[in-house]
Amino acid sequence: MFRxxxxxxxxxxxxxxxxxxxxxxxxxxSEGQLVATIDTDEPCLLIYPxxxxxxxxxxxxxxxxxxxxxxxxxxxxxxxxxDLVMDAQGRILLPPLLREYAGLTKKTMLLGQGRKFELWDxxxxxxxxxxxxxxxxxxxxTPLELQTLSL
Numbered sequence: 521m522f523r524x525x526x527x528x529x530x531x532x533x534x535x536x537x538x539x540x541x542x543x544x545x546x547x548x549x550s551e552g553q554l555v556a557t558i559d560t561d562e563p564c565l566l567i568y569p570x571x572x573x574x575x576x577x578x579x580x581x582x583x584x585x586x587x588x589x590x591x592x593x594x595x596x597x598x599x600x601x602x603d604l605v606m607d608a609q610g611r612i613l614l615p616p617l618l619r620e621y622a623g624l625t626k627k628t629m630l631l632g633q634g635r636k637f638e639l640w641d642x643x644x645x646x647x648x649x650x651x652x653x654x655x656x657x658x659x660x661x662t663p664l665e666l667q668t669l670s671l
Contacts, residue, residue, distance in 0.1 A: 521545075522632030527642065530628050534619055535611045536639070539630065543610045552606035556614065556639075558621050560596050563644055565614070565622045567630075567637040573601065614639075 526539045538546065546552055546569055555573035556565050568576065580597055583590035600621070604612040614624070627642035640648070 521634060522637055523634070524632045526630040526632075528628050528630050530614070530619070530624055530626055534614045534616065536614060536628065536630075538606060538610045538612060540610065542632075543606070546606060554604040554606065554612060555601050556604055556612075556618055557597050557601040558618065559638065560593065562638075562648070563622050563641070565618055565624075565639040567604070567612075567639055568635070570603075572635045577601070 522542060522545075524541075528536055528539070530536050543552075546554070550569035550571055553570040554567055555570055556567045557573075559566050577598060580594055583594065585591050585594060600618065602615055602618060604614070606612055622639065623641045623644055624639070625641055625643075629640045629642050629645040631638040631640065631645075
């Protein structure tokens with residue numbers, strides 16, 4: 521289970537050090553094998569342990585490829601899916617095309633999202649986070665599912 525937000529520097533080669541608190545879990549779950557792909561709604565990357573990604577890919581592949589929207593999702597998510605391997609120092613190497621898509625610069629934010637991570641450019645995440653907070657305070661309608669959630 522991955523949760524929390526982490527400020528991480530991307531080095532000049534495009535390597536990112538996975539925070540220590542997640543490394544053992546990733547080694548146990550996937551022997552350090554990960555998959556990164558693009559988020560189709562936001563300028564960020566989604567990073568999954570390999571077994572979690574495999575289950576998602578099976579579901580995506582099972583969608584009818586003759587429907588334009590599902591074909592788009594298949595092309596974008598599976599087409600950009602890239603295998604990553606955590607090295608002995610807990611680093612992963614992000615390919616240039618994925619870094620470019622997410623606008624990643626030196627300063628990044630890694631957000632734990634349960635079974636996956638999101639990786640954002642720090643400035644982009646801060647802006648989007650503030651937009652989310654503004655939207656939440658001015659929301660006219662709260663979905664019923666959120667109304668019943670107790671924090």
